[in-house]
Amino acid sequence: MPAPSKGSFAPAIQTFELTKTYGANRGIRNVSLTVERGEIFGFLGPNGAGKSTTLRTLLGFLKPTSGRAEVLGLDVLAHAVEIHRRLGNLPSEFSLEDRMTGFELIRFHARLRRSGTESLKRARDLAERLDANLEMPMRRLSRGNKQKIGIIQALFHEPELIVLDEPTNGLDPLMQDVFLLILQEARDRGQTVFFSSHVLSEVERVADRVGIIRDGELVAVDDPNALTRRAFRYVRIQFDGPLDSGIVQEIASLPGVDRFECHGTTLSFTIGGSMHELLQLATQRCVISFDAERPPLEELFLSYYEDDSE
Amino acid sequence: MRASFRGVSTRSTLWPYTRFQYGAHRKNAILWTIGLTIYCGLIVAIYPSVSDAIDISLIPENLRAAFNINDFTQLASFLSSELFGVILPLILPFFGIIILSNVVAGAEERGRLDVLLGNPIPRVHLIVGSFAVVASYLLALAGVIGVVVWIVANLLDLELAARQSMRAAFALWPLTLAFGALALAMSSVVRQRAVALGVPAAVVFLMYLINVIGKLAPSVSGVRFMSAHHYYGTAITEGIWWAGALVLLVASAALVTFAAVAFNRRDIYA
Structure with missing residues (x-):
């Protein structure tokens, strides 16, 4: 067993009355949430409900208006770099360096992470499974193929925590299946997955627990079956x-x-x-x-x- | 698995990011080098045809003072009033402004910051790394300008010491750094790249005008101290004004520090 790292016994994600507002009707309010290690947590809500705001606050990109959040036992503001070292992130709206190929981007990220050649081999494996082209300049890739590169850069270094915002956007149904299988394998290896979606069937298929956010407030957290039973x-x-x-x-x-x-x-x-x-x-x-x-x-x-x- | 789970490294991400930035802007730097080589070479090449054609005694004295027009019988004086007095101090800052206005505001606008900052890279490394890349490319461009001017002058048997050419070119470096640092600071504060680009661009011309007006009208000469161009001096004829260069370097350092602090405090929306 590897030696415990800092915060290794803490939940993967824990928020305490987390609030972020930037306007009259936007943001999140008093979100208190715990995501345990080694689970797949689906975060459901329509556009504007607060999913991305929650994820971006957890990543330290947005500073909470009030409340606080811990990721891997570390405060998201005080230890953002350390947290990023241990997680993989896929934003919902992103663009990649157009002039680079997918592999050049992954190699650049590997250098930033010092994750070694083994991680590059994993990137190749993931690309093969997702049928992603790592050799073509990204300006020539379709939306779906860019999404695959985004997924690979989030997963290739096998992070403790994988944070994905609407990860299946642009993927065809076959690739969605492959992707969900990859998430389940990650969970089986002990990695934690926190992903947002508005495609409930995919959440129902892979999530161990589901959180539902509405108008910036977390209205329910349970396993998918219990939610259904309770409803x-x-x-x-x-x-x-x-x-x-x-x-x-x-x-x-x-x-x-x-x-x-x-x-x-x-x-x-x-x-x-x-x-x-x-x-x-x-x-x-x-x-x-x-x-x-x-x-x-x-x-x-x-x-x-x-x-x-x- | 274990390696990446425990792969907590204390080694800096500054170098990989800086190397990445070097690659990202290499093509820009090459294009600027080609353009400046051609332009500077042409300016030196046309000097023999204009040296006798212009009677500077016809130019009012305050205008001569404002534009460093002293003696067109000397190539150094000609370059001091033309290439190193007007064109390069107005054009070369744009190399840094264009790149550095993009570092935060531009990257955020295009949705590239999230992916990059999802890596374990401190925000300050983006600021420092980008500025270091621009600073070194500007230094190289200055070196190219100095060498090209000196080579073309020598090919045409014109009197110009290598020392004069090089110090004129390197005096541009602190000036261009200051405007680049301003663009970086703007980029860290505003969310629109157009603003981060436009404001420093306007400041370049405004400061140039302030400096010229201060020279033209002695009664308002005090305003020249507000202009970065005032601290640039006339290195080709009088040598580098080290105190002025120091002021520009300190201002650059202050603006870069401000950029790092502002970027660290801001929310990132995309």
């Missing part, structure tokens, strides 16, 4: 005959019931929380069928963005 269900109940308005009204007004519709002998709605009362009411009549489906993560995700007032 509402689509309920559809078919009775053997018409219902009197009293019971319809009672069901419609149950706590957590939403999107209520009554069509003849069938009720359909969503319900959050316990279904105990619903079942008590429904079973007062003869129920022909009862379906309660968990929403796909995509829909759950969307529910976090619905305006509370709606």
Whole structure:
């Protein structure tokens, strides 16, 4: 076992009431988050929700308005260089040195990191798996191929922590699969992955835990399955005959019931929380069928963005 | 795995970054070298045809003083008023201004800072490394100018000592460094590269004008102290003004320090 390095027993990422504001409605507010070592953490939210702001604050590119953050047990402002030495970073919007080839860029980064020739071999391996061209000047590469170079430069030195902002942007579905597999392999080697996305299916596939950010606030952190379990269900109940308005009204007004519709002998709605009362009411009549489906993560995700007032 | 997990090195990233910057601007430096070689050679080459054609006694005395016009029968005096008095002090600073305005504001605007700073490189290394590269390229350009002027003068059997040519060229170095440092400081503060480029460019011409106006109108000669061009002197005829050069070097160092501090404190948006 390698000797413990500074902060090696601390969580990979820990934020304490982290706030960054740059305008009336932008930034993040009071984000408290812990990402454990060796997990893949998916960070979900639409554009403008605060994903990139959170990541950029963790990287020390943005200074918090209040609160603080630690990465690998080190304060992000006081130890930014040391943190960068131990992590790999892929920004969401970036450009690369046009005149250089991908390999020249990777070699330059290897020199900055003093990561040695072994890391360059890993870069070649990654390029082969991602079907990336390391020999062509980057000004001649497509958006997707530049994204592959960006991914390689974030991973080739096998950092303790990999921070990726919308990493599958521009990748075709086949390459997305390869990329997600690479992330899982990194996790299996003990590396930590923190990546933001608005593509929920990919997060659901690889993430051990998911954080959802809405309007700059972290609204949920859990594993993808628990989030789904905790969430509402689509309920559809078919009775053997018409219902009197009293019971319809009672069901419609149950706590957590939403999107209520009554069509003849069938009720359909969503319900959050316990279904105990619903079942008590429904079973007062003869129920022909009862379906309660968990929403796909995509829909759950969307529910976090619905305006509370709606 | 172990090597990279534990690969915490204390060795500086300054040299790899500086080397990278040398490569990034080599083509620029070569183009500037070619352009300056041709221009400086031509100016020296046309001297024989203008030396007798211009009667400087017809030029008002204060104008002569303002533009260092003393004696066109001497190549050194001609170059002091033309090449080393007007053109190079106005043009050469742009080599540094163009490159150094790009270091922070330009790189941020194009989305290149995130990838670079994701590496374990202190921000101060970007400032120091970029400035060192520009400073050494400017020194080389000054050397080329001095050598070209002297060679062409000798090829045409014109009287010009190598010492005169070289000191005139090297006197440009502190001046151009100061404007480059100003561009670097602007780049570290503002977010638009156009501003980081435009402001120092305007300052070059403004300071030149202040210096000329100060010479033309003795009543306002005090304003010349605000001009970097005042501290440049007339090295080809009078030798390098070391005190003036020192002022420019100190100003450059102060601006680079300011740039490092400002860059360290600023948020990076892309």
